[in-house]
Amino acid sequence: MNNDGAAQPRNASNDVRVEERDPIAGGQPQPTTLPATAAETTAERPWPLHLLSEKLKAHLERAPAAWVEGQVIEVNRRSSMCFVTLRDVDAEVSLPLTIRANVLSRLELPLEHGSRVVAQLKPDFWLKTGRLSMQTWQIRQVGLGDLLARIERLRQSLAAEGLFAARLRKPLPLLPHRIGLITGRGSDAMKDVLRNASLRWPAVEFEIREVAVQGVGCVGQVTAALTELDALPTVDVIIITRGGGSLEDLLPFSSEEMVRAVASARTPVVSAIGHEADRPLIDEVADLRASTPTDAAKRVVPDVAEEFQRIRQSRVQLSRAIDTLVSRETERLTHLRSRPVLAQPEGMVSVRVDDVERLRGRARLAVTSAVARDVDRVHHLRTQIRSLSPQNTLDRGYAVVQLKDGSIARDAAETPAGAHLKIRLARGELAATALAASPTSHPKETS
Structure with a gap:
């Protein structure tokens, strides 16, 4: 297959040989070489129309059959065929289908306008008319149980990713100055939010985006409005709301695209879809789920009357607390002043x-x-x-004999004759010379 999607010829040459009748040669077939691919065609070497049709048909026949989902918006029954127009559930795209009677006969319920179906389609190209049609090989109606099962599978898949974790919830501002509101055009839900929010807090401001809240285009418009409001720094919180409806009406609010858009928003998002019993998947990722549009308005802005009442109560409580504190401290000072240490400080x-x-x-x-x-x-x-003093001994008549070097003489035998002696008495001293030593205990001395 070439870049244009056309099939390459099986022969080795890149050209295609065909026979044309030349009127000059008497109408005899003449061989002509044609370009092998669409890119090689020129104004001088064009393809015959049938060759283009054959190549398109050959290419389309190689395409596999595909299962698609959509909503029936037109049914035209004929004897053996049924022509149906199928529209995408989330976009403005439609496709005509051709369904044979034997395929329709296998349906449990008749095919009607508004039915949600899945069909196995195979493209078919008619050579003579050059018309492309989608042949339906199988078709099944999508019931309520199928939709619920599909939502539940998506719920489990997103929960496994951690998209529903409570830690991802962002707190709502205490007093939002500007609220982004995504709702239906002129809907009762929008009126409920505006009326109740203004009654509770008259100074509140709104940035409103009116979009389709069901059917084709709902997912794209709501997602685009959410992205736009999330980018505005003046918007403090975003409310997505609509009134009640059937499961099919609320199905866009369980689409994966919208759920991921709400989860990735930096601004806190409040979901108020349907009534209390309705639980689309965006309720699982919204920072706050409100049961109704009225409940959303009450939970996003405070009640000014209640706030004034709280202020009055707080002032009364504060005044009472101050009076109690002053009285207690006054009594404490009186008690301290009555103590003796303060009543008669000089007593201390x-x-x-x-x-x-x-x-x-x-x-x-x-x-x-x-x-x-x-x-x-x-x-x-x-x-x-x-x-014990030596002087006391001297006073009793004793004397101290000292040698010339000052040492005390204790033994007469050790004192040589002629030695100069100093005798210390009780009062005064005497100088003497040793004449001789006597072995007696009382030697005689001559002064």
Whole structure:
């Protein structure tokens, strides 16, 4: 197959040989070489129309059959054929189908306008008319159970990714100044949100995006409006709301594209789809789920009357707390002033004066006693020293004999004759010379 989708010829040459009748040659067939691919055709070397049709048909016949889903918007029954127009459920795209009677006969319920179906289609190209048709090999109606099962499978898949984790929820602002509102055109849901929010907080402002809230285009329009509002720095919170409806009407709010768009929004998103019993998948990823549009307005903005009442109550409680604190502290000061230490502060000094006098008397007595004891002790020690003093011995008539070098002579035998002696008496000293040593205990000395 070439880049244009046309099939390559099976022969080795890149050209195609065909026969044309030349009127000059008497109408006899003449061989002509044609380009092998569409890219090689020119104004001088064009393809015959039948060759293009044959190549298109050959290419389309190689395409596999595909299962598609859509909504029936037109049914035209004929004897053996049924011509149906199928529209995409999320986009403005439609496709005509050709269904044979034997295929329709296998349906449990008749095919009607608005039915949601899945069909196995195979493209077919008619050579004579150059018309492309979609042959339907199989077709099945999508029932309520199939839709619920499909939503449940998507729910489990997204939950496994962690898209529904509570930690991803963003807190709503305490007092939003501007609210982004995505709702249907002129819908009751929009009126409920605007009316209830304005009644609760008259200063609130809205950035409204009116979109399709069901059917074809709902997913794309809601997602685009959400992206636009999320990019506005002045929008503090976004509400996506619509009234109740059937499962098919609310199905776009369970589409994976819209769920991921809500999950990736940086601005807090409030989901208020349908009634309390309705639970589309965007409720699982929204930062707050409101049961109704009215509930969304009540939970996004505070009630100004309630806030004023809370302010009044807070002021009363604050005033009461201040009065209680002042009274308690006044009583505490009165109690402190009534204590003796504050009533008669000089009494504390008087008591301390008596204590000081008493302690000073005790200290003086202790010092006097200690001095007297020490005087007696010194006198006693002096007496002991005097009794043991050498002077006391001299006073009794003894003398101390010293040699010339100052040493004391203790043995007469050791004192040589003629040695100069110094005799110390009780009072005064004598100089003497040793004449001779005597072995007696009382040697005679001559001065």
